[in-house]
Amino acid sequence: MSESHYEQQYLDLMARIWREGDERVDRTGVGTRSIFGAQLRFSLADNAIPLLTTKRVFWKAAAREMLWFLTGETNIRPLVLQGVKIWNEWPHARYVRETGDDIALDEFVQRIADDESFAARWGDLGPVYGKQWVDWPTYRYRPDGLYEKGDGIDQVSQVIESLRTTPGSRRHIIEGWNVAELDRMALPPCHKTYQFHVGADGTRLNCLLYQRSCDVALGLPFNLFGAALLTRMIAQQTDLEPGELVWMGGDTHLYLNHEALIREQLEREPRGRPTLEISRRAPSIFGYTIEDFAVSGYSPHAAIKAPVAV
Ligand SMILES: Nc1nc(=O)c2c([nH]1)NC[C@@H]1CN(c3ccc(C(=O)N[C@@H](CCC(=O)O)C(=O)O)cc3)CN21
Ligand SMILES: O=c1ccn([C@H]2C[C@H](O)[C@@H](COP(=O)(O)O)O2)c(=O)[nH]1
Numbered sequence: 607m608s609e610s611h612y613e614q615q616y617l618d619l620m621a622r623i624w625r626e627g628d629e630r631v632d633r634t635g636v637g638t639r640s641i642f643g644a645q646l647r648f649s650l651a652d653n654a655i656p657l658l659t660t661k662r663v664f665w666k667a668a669a670r671e672m673l674w675f676l677t678g679e680t681n682i683r684p685l686v687l688q689g690v691k692i693w694n695e696w697p698h699a700r701y702v703r704e705t706g707d708d709i710a711l712d713e714f715v716q717r718i719a720d721d722e723s724f725a726a727r728w729g730d731l732g733p734v735y736g737k738q739w740v741d742w743p744t745y746r747y748r749p750d751g752l753y754e755k756g757d758g759i760d761q762v763s764q765v766i767e768s769l770r771t772t773p774g775s776r777r778h779i780i781e782g783w784n785v786a787e788l789d790r791m792a793l794p795p796c797h798k799t800y801q802f803h804v805g806a807d808g809t810r811l812n813c814l815l816y817q818r819s820c821d822v823a824l825g826l827p828f829n830l831f832g833a834a835l836l837t838r839m840i841a842q843q844t845d846l847e848p849g850e851l852v853w854m855g856g857d858t859h860l861y862l863n864h865e866a867l868i869r870e871q872l873e874r875e876p877r878g879r880p881t882l883e884i885s886r887r888a889p890s891i892f893g894y895t896i897e898d899f900a901v902s903g904y905s906p907h908a909a910i911k912a913p914v915a916v
Contacts, residue, residue: 612656613660613876616646616658616822616826616830617871619646622641624639628640629862634861636862637862640858640860642856643856644858645852645853645855646853647851649850650834650849651848653881654879655880656830657827657831657880657882657901657906658827659876659904659906660877661874661907661908661910662908663828665904667689667691668828668831668832669835669896670685670896671832673896675735675736675739676740676892678740678741679736680736681731682718682729687719688896691715695916696793697728714728738782739782740763742761742784743756761779761780770844778801779800779801779802781799782798783799795818796820798818800813800815800836801814801816803849810847811841811846812851813837813849814854815833819857820855821859821860821914822859823860823867834882837851839884861912863912863913878903878905880902880903881902882900883899883902885897
């Protein structure tokens with residue numbers, strides 16, 4: 607018998623949530639079936655990548671999003687200019703809510719692209735992932751008892767440094783959950799904690815991602831690819847071989863309006879094992895561009911459209 611396909615875990619998770627999940631009214635009002643606590647494991651060895659094949663996943667959008675996080679940027683404009691649409695709904699909803707100007711999503715996005723000052727005012731998501739990852743704010747007390755702003759903390763560089771100098775550490779963490787700033791974020795981070803780990807006698811880099819809330823149909827395919835890509839870049843920068851990606855979900859759910867996608871996708875069989883090649887070693891973790899990444903052996907089933915819950 608052939609070794610089971612890595613994607614079977616994802617399909618099994620989807621089937622189990624749809625079959626056994628509790629039906630819940632969620633923040634978006636759409637409604638979900640949900641389980642609490644789930645785990646998936648993927649090997650990243652030999653350039654393996656946990657990219658779904660039972661529907662086409664636009665991995666370049668996920669890769670561009672990951673590169674955007676690494677720039678520390680929190681405005682959607684750079685994504686919009688690259689044709690990445692996945693964050694557009696949230697600034698649009700805020701704009702409509704705060705101005706009463708009920709413009710269509712497409713028109714809003716066009717203005718973000720065309721008008722830099724409009725984008726500066728309305729395109730920002732607040733201090734989300736990128737900001738916390740590379741510029742976590744600090745404050746220090748002054749002798750007069752007031753605070754002043756300290757230097758931001760670049761967690762990504764610190765993790766790379768700690769992987770190089772103390773690989774056996776159990777503290778290689780990149781954290782997005784800045785409790786003091788949650789109320790200023792368009793959405794509190796979902797893929798909130800990345801822990802890295804050096805295993806196999808100091809040769810392999812493993813990553814564990816803890817995701818507090820997971821949209822299994824739309825978000826998870828992106829989150830798995832993103833986490834694998836981040837791990838691959840960090841492995842290259844620290845001269846380690848890619849090891850394993852462990853994914854852990856908190857509230858792991860399927861939106862009720864994704865039923866057609868779920869039924870269709872669960873009929874399909876995984877197809878092939880794509881690989882990710884990184885064509886050059888960038889001077890630092892911040893030096894990669896989309897052209898550095900190539901996926902080969904990817905001939906997935908057709909994309910399946912589904913509405914995103916805002
Ligand atoms: N409900 C919800 N689910 C999410 O996955 C999610 C959020 N909200 N809010 C913030 C981000 C945005 N993310 C998104 C948003 C949309 C797609 C999406 O529509 N994906 C489509 C098309 C992708 C494309 O056009 O490139 C897909 O078929 O995967 C994926 C991830 C992940 N996050
Ligand atoms: O990277 C992401 C970002 C978001 N999600 C999903 C998970 C939930 O369905 C929503 C967030 O809603 P909350 O009420 O804040 O939990 O977005 C994801 O799966 N992946």
